[in-house]
Amino acid sequence: MARSSTPPLPLHEIEVPVPNGLSPFAIGTFDEIGSFTRARFPHRHDFYEILYLTGGGGVHVVDFEPYDIEPHSVYVLAPGQVHFWKDTELIVGRVLIFAEEFLLVHPGGLLPAPGGSPLLRLTGDQVDLVAGILDDIDHEYRTRQPGYATMLQAHLHILLVQIQRLRQAHPTVAASSSIVWRFTRLVTKHVLTERSVAAYAEHVGVTPGHLTDLVRAAMGTTPGAVIRAALALEAKRLLAQTELTIAQIAHRLTFEDPSYFGRFFKREAGTSPGDFRREIREKYQIARDR
Known part of the structure; x- marks a missing residue:
C-alpha cells in the first residue's frame, strides 16, 4: 500500500529532545x-508516548475527548494522535517516548489499537507494578551500563505487555489482535487515499470477511466504521486547528462534493462541520493556525 502523498495535516508537530544521545x-x-509535554495547544507526534501521571489537575484532551487528570493514570498515545492540556495545575509524572523501530518485536497486540481509549487508571498493586518497571527503565537510561540499549528494549517490552494485560482486564477496554492492530494503524496512515475494506484486508493478509470478524470481536464495530471514524477524526483536526474553508477541507480529504462531505461529517459526528468548528473552539479556546 503506497504512502499517501497528501501533505501532512497542518497541526503542531514537535522535534523531540533526546537526552544522552539515545535515539x-x-x-x-x-x-x-x-x-x-505540558502544551496547552493541540499538537501531535510521530512517535509513541507513554505518560504516567502522579500528580496535577485539570483535563487532558486526546483527539478532542476530555479526560480528568488524576494520579496514577497512564496514557498511551500513538503517532498522529492530537492531544493537549486544559485548565491544568502542575502536572507531575514521567514521560516515555519511543519510535516503533525501537521495539523488540512488531507492536501488534502490545499497543492499543488506534481509536481506542488511551487511558488506563491504575489501582492498588497495579501502581507499584507499573512504577517499578518505569524505575528500572529510568535507571538503565541514566546509568548507561554496558548493554543498556538492549536492557531498555527488554524493559519496554515488559512494560507494554503489563499495560496490555491491565487494559484487557478492564471491562471497557477490548483486546486487539495483531491483525486488527495492523489494520487500524494502516487506516490512520492511509485513510486519505484508501477507503476500501478489501484493500486493507489484502494488505494484512486476510479476506474481507475474516477482517470483519476480527474487528467486530476486538472492537465491537466493523472495518468500514473504523475507516469512516478515522476520516471524520481527520476532518475534526482540520476544522479545529486550521482556517481552511469547509470546501477546502472536503478537497483535502478527497471528497469531490463539499455537500457530500457535509452530510458524511454530520452522520459521523452528529453535527455540521461549521457547528463543530465553532463549538470545539469555544469549548477548549483553541488558538488558530499555530
Missing part, C-alpha cells in the same frame, strides 16, 4: 523531556 527513545520527568 529513538527517551524517558524523564515532564520538565526533563521538555515544555511541550
Whole structure:
C-alpha cells in the first residue's frame, strides 16, 4: 500500500529532545523531556508516548475527548494522535517516548489499537507494578551500563505487555489482535487515499470477511466504521486547528462534493462541520493556525 502523498495535516508537530544521545527513545520527568509535554495547544507526534501521571489537575484532551487528570493514570498515545492540556495545575509524572523501530518485536497486540481509549487508571498493586518497571527503565537510561540499549528494549517490552494485560482486564477496554492492530494503524496512515475494506484486508493478509470478524470481536464495530471514524477524526483536526474553508477541507480529504462531505461529517459526528468548528473552539479556546 503506497504512502499517501497528501501533505501532512497542518497541526503542531514537535522535534523531540533526546537526552544522552539515545535515539529513538527517551524517558524523564515532564520538565526533563521538555515544555511541550505540558502544551496547552493541540499538537501531535510521530512517535509513541507513554505518560504516567502522579500528580496535577485539570483535563487532558486526546483527539478532542476530555479526560480528568488524576494520579496514577497512564496514557498511551500513538503517532498522529492530537492531544493537549486544559485548565491544568502542575502536572507531575514521567514521560516515555519511543519510535516503533525501537521495539523488540512488531507492536501488534502490545499497543492499543488506534481509536481506542488511551487511558488506563491504575489501582492498588497495579501502581507499584507499573512504577517499578518505569524505575528500572529510568535507571538503565541514566546509568548507561554496558548493554543498556538492549536492557531498555527488554524493559519496554515488559512494560507494554503489563499495560496490555491491565487494559484487557478492564471491562471497557477490548483486546486487539495483531491483525486488527495492523489494520487500524494502516487506516490512520492511509485513510486519505484508501477507503476500501478489501484493500486493507489484502494488505494484512486476510479476506474481507475474516477482517470483519476480527474487528467486530476486538472492537465491537466493523472495518468500514473504523475507516469512516478515522476520516471524520481527520476532518475534526482540520476544522479545529486550521482556517481552511469547509470546501477546502472536503478537497483535502478527497471528497469531490463539499455537500457530500457535509452530510458524511454530520452522520459521523452528529453535527455540521461549521457547528463543530465553532463549538470545539469555544469549548477548549483553541488558538488558530499555530
